[in-house]
Amino acid sequence: MTNEENNLEDKVMADIKSGRVKLRSKYVYLAEKLGLGSVFIFTAILAILFFNLLLFYLKSSDNLFYLSFGSRGIFAFLESFPYLLIISLICLVFGAGFIMKKSDVTYKKPFGYLALALVVFIMVAGAVLAFTNIAERIERGMRGPHPGGMFFKPFFGPGPGDGNRGMVGRVVNIEGQIITIQTPRNIQLINLSTLKEDVAEKIGIGAFVMVIGEKIPGMFNAEKIRIVHPDEMPIILENIHEQFGEMKPCERRGCRMIK
Amino acid sequence: MPISQISDEELVVAIREKDRELYSEIIHRYKTKLSHYLRKFIQDSDELEDVLQDVFIKAYRNLYGFNSSKKFSPWIYRIAHNEGLNHIKKYSKFAFSLDDTEYEVIDEKMHLDAKIDSKILKNKIAEELTKMKDKYREPIILYFFEQKSYEEISDIMHIPISTVGTLISRGKKNLKESLQKLYDQRRK
Numbered sequence: 145m146t147n148e149e150n151n152l153e154d155k156v157m158a159d160i161k162s163g164r165v166k167l168r169s170k171y172v173y174l175a176e177k178l179g180l181g182s183v184f185i186f187t188a189i190l191a192i193l194f195f196n197l198l199l200f201y202l203k204s205s206d207n208l209f210y211l212s213f214g215s216r217g218i219f220a221f222l223e224s225f226p227y228l229l230i231i232s233l234i235c236l237v238f239g240a241g242f243i244m245k246k247s248d249v250t251y252k253k254p255f256g257y258l259a260l261a262l263v264v265f266i267m268v269a270g271a272v273l274a275f276t277n278i279a280e281r282i283e284r285g286m287r288g289p290h291p292g293g294m295f296f297k298p299f300f301g302p303g304p305g306d307g308n309r310g311m312v313g314r315v316v317n318i319e320g321q322i323i324t325i326q327t328p329r330n331i332q333l334i335n336l337s338t339l340k341e342d343v344a345e346k347i348g349i350g351a352f353v354m355v356i357g358e359k360i361p362g363m364f365n366a367e368k369i370r371i372v373h374p375d376e377m378p379i380i381l382e383n384i385h386e387q388f389g390e391m392k393p394c395e396r397r398g399c400r401m402i403k
Numbered sequence: 404m405p406i407s408q409i410s411d412e413e414l415v416v417a418i419r420e421k422d423r424e425l426y427s428e429i430i431h432r433y434k435t436k437l438s439h440y441l442r443k444f445i446q447d448s449d450e451l452e453d454v455l456q457d458v459f460i461k462a463y464r465n466l467y468g469f470n471s472s473k474k475f476s477p478w479i480y481r482i483a484h485n486e487g488l489n490h491i492k493k494y495s496k497f498a499f500s501l502d503d504t505e506y507e508v509i510d511e512k513m514h515l516d517a518k519i520d521s522k523i524l525k526n527k528i529a530e531e532l533t534k535m536k537d538k539y540r541e542p543i544i545l546y547f548f549e550q551k552s553y554e555e556i557s558d559i560m561h562i563p564i565s566t567v568g569t570l571i572s573r574g575k576k577n578l579k580e581s582l583q584k585l586y587d588q589r590r591k
Contacts, residue, residue, distance in 0.1 A: 153430045170467040251561040
């Protein structure tokens with residue numbers, strides 16, 4: 145044994161005996177473990193909820209239906225896509241993966257497998273949650289002062305059904321080639337004269353229409369229009385109902401109806 | 404029971420719960436091993452002593468962070484490993500050094516077909532290990548020079564056991580290719 149090694153032992157033990165170097169409390173480690181575990185569980189639960197909300201949004205809003213218009217519907221689809229929800233979901237999955245990687249128990253397994261298992265778990269759990277009404281309750285909460293709903297509201301962006309490239313709503317007035325629809329957020333005038341065929345006659349008051357085209361000041365020039373069943377888009381239906389109440393025909397173009 | 408017969412893990416529990424002065428036994432058991440390991444990263448003996456002291460102080464402070472159902476050796480080696488890497492990053496200098504006979508371990512494991520002058524071989528191995536990426540060099544050092552098992556290396560580096568095998572195998576292959584080139588050059 146060298147003198148240097150003896151010195152080292154003496155120095156370290158002197159520090160310990162004098163109290164300059166102390167053991168960190170076991171409660172610090174307990175708190176660290178609990179904290180990390182709680183953050184991981186919270187992140188994973190939030191990711192599951194976000195995935196569930198994403199499925200619900202795609203299934204219940206107008207977003208995916210725009211694709212049925214072919215290539216012209218892509219812009220409307222992209223416009224109404226819930227980007228913030230997707231980005232937040234990806235961040236949460238990465239966050240959960242990062243915490244998992246930092247954990248002292250997971251390093252024995254290849255991280256790729258664990259990350260895949262995490263993603264699959266989030267997707268399966270999110271899909272299973274689709275059989276419950278959690279997403280509907282959250283969506284309903286967004287329209288009221290419910291704190292849970294308020295938390296999730298920003299992730300849905302401006303909301304479905306009313307964009308610059310596509311919109312969906314309830315027809316309340318028809319005057320020649322101009323129809324008035326109630327969207328989840330507003331009253332919109334749709335100009336049907338820009339369509340290649342005359343469809344105004346086929347559209348009745350109270351019908352739900354989905355339209356793609358281009359918004360100009362005060363008007364939306366339709367390129368394609370389709371009558372849809374409101375049950376296919378429950379979010380739209382409920383939002384319109386919430387905003388304007390029961391269906392009442394409108395006597396003049398662009399009238400503002402209040403519940 | 405004599406203190407020398409108590410396992411590291413039992414000793415840690417005793418230090419935590421009964422007698423902190425028993426930590427000198429831990430230092431006694433590991434100072435030579437860790438010094439040997441850290442010498443691979445740090446050549447200056449004063450710097451080495453400072454780092455070693457930091458390792459033991461850090462280990463003591465964090466004794467409650469050690470899970471006594473696991474082995475103690477990989478845990479303290481991990482602290483030394485991290486401190487060694489921090490030292491390299493801090494001073495941005497690294498030159499691998501081998502003891503006089505350590506190159507023989509590599510020579511044997513590489514199964515080189517020819518004999519190269521020992522001094523040249525030692526220098527070449529040290530040079531190649533210096534140039535080698537950290538991720539290959541660390542498991543090679545632990546496996547060949549510290550005689551650690553794959554499982555222990557996995558615990559020290561916090562990587563899967565399968566990855567340890569892959570890294571050692573690739574590192575060995577790179578090293579063997581370099582040494583083979585050296586041999587071919589000398590034969591010409």
